[in-house]
Amino acid sequence: MRLLFKFNLIFLVVFIAGVLGAGKVSYDLLQSNAKEEVLNHARLTIEKASAVRTYTNDQIRPLLETQMKYTFLPQTVPAYSATEVLATLSKSFPDYTYKEATLNPTNPRDRAADWEADIVNRFRTQADKKEFVGERDSGTGRSLYIARPLRITNAACLACHSTVEAAPRTLIDKYGQANGFGWQLNEVIGAQVVSVPMAVPLARAEQAFKVFMGSLIGIFVAIGIVLNLMLYLLVIRPVTALSKLANRVSLGELDAPEFKTHGRDEIGMLAQSFARMRHSLDHAIKMLET
The missing domain is CATH 1.10.287 (Helix Hairpins)
Structure with missing residues (x-):
């Protein structure tokens, strides 16, 4: 010989062993990094939504209080504004979906699906949890999601959501009396949920x-x-x-x-x-x- x-x-033996070893380590690392990158973008999305909620509550709502006496303007609702802004943003980033999943929402579009309701209930039973990250099966395959609790910390919210009698007449005229009432101060009523198909981080890693x-x-x-x-x-x-x-x-x-x-x-x-x-x-x- x-x-x-x-x-x-x-x-050749060293080459094959090196490529296989490096491939295994790099594949796992790239998968993890891609997933973490997507999660960071999802967290940024939630922060954007929270910023819109704060801006709406502090800046927009006071300006429209007089008009609210005559007609209910959903633009004054932080959840509505955040959802609308993120829906506009999703046109440029269609892979990311945002929802304020609520167990008993005023607006029917915010009603939590079964898997979202499970997340909300986990936040309700685990008060110390600030965030949940997980994966689930969806109609388009595996999805990665991140969720944060929506907790009633501002007593002003109860002016519309405590009882039907206390709610503005204009709100009842628009959404009816069936939903969105009975909320309690410091209660977790829903969750901010951002979902991303797993195909996105997997494609980046691949x-x-x-x-x-x-x-x-x-x-x-x-x-x-x-x-x-x-x-x-x-x-x-x-x-x-x-x-x-x-x-x-x-x-x-x-x-x-x-x-x-x-x-x-x-x-x-x-x-x-x-x-x-x-x-x-x-x-x-x-x-x-x-």
Whole structure:
């Protein structure tokens, strides 16, 4: 078995082991990083919604209080404003969906689905929880979601949601008396939920993984080519030439040309040792002949 073949066989084994090991580690890491990146974007989405809620409650609602006596304006409701703004934003980022899932909403579109209701109830039973992150099956495949509780911390909210009798007449005229009442101060009434299809982080991870693995394989191949060239030029070729010269000398061709080398490495030292051995052999033969 030739030296170059042995070297390439060992290199191939190391190459395969390295690629498989690096592939496994990088794939898991990229999946985790992609998921975390999507979650960070989802958290930013919730923060945007919360900012809109605060702005609506502090800036918009006071300006429209007089008009609210004559007609109910949903634009004064923080939940409505946040949902509308995020719905507009989702036109540019359709993968992200935002919902203020509520167990007993005034606006029917905010009613929590079964899986959202489970999240809200978890917040109600685990008061110390500030956020839930999870995955679920949806009609389009696996989805990643992040949820934060909606808690009544402002007593002003109860002016519309405590009892039917206390609620503004304009609100009842618009939404009726069936829903959105009976809320309590400090009660968790819903959750801000951002959902993202798992295909989004998975696609990002897959793309990054392909680029990484392609680059890694390319680097390994380039290293293999360079090492093969170095091995051939620095080891295989001089050793082969020295081997051929040794064969000629062993067959009695004492007048074969010297092996020329100027290196001081192991190959050069081997050539010098062979030259000394050859001279000693030549000298010994001449002594025997005389």
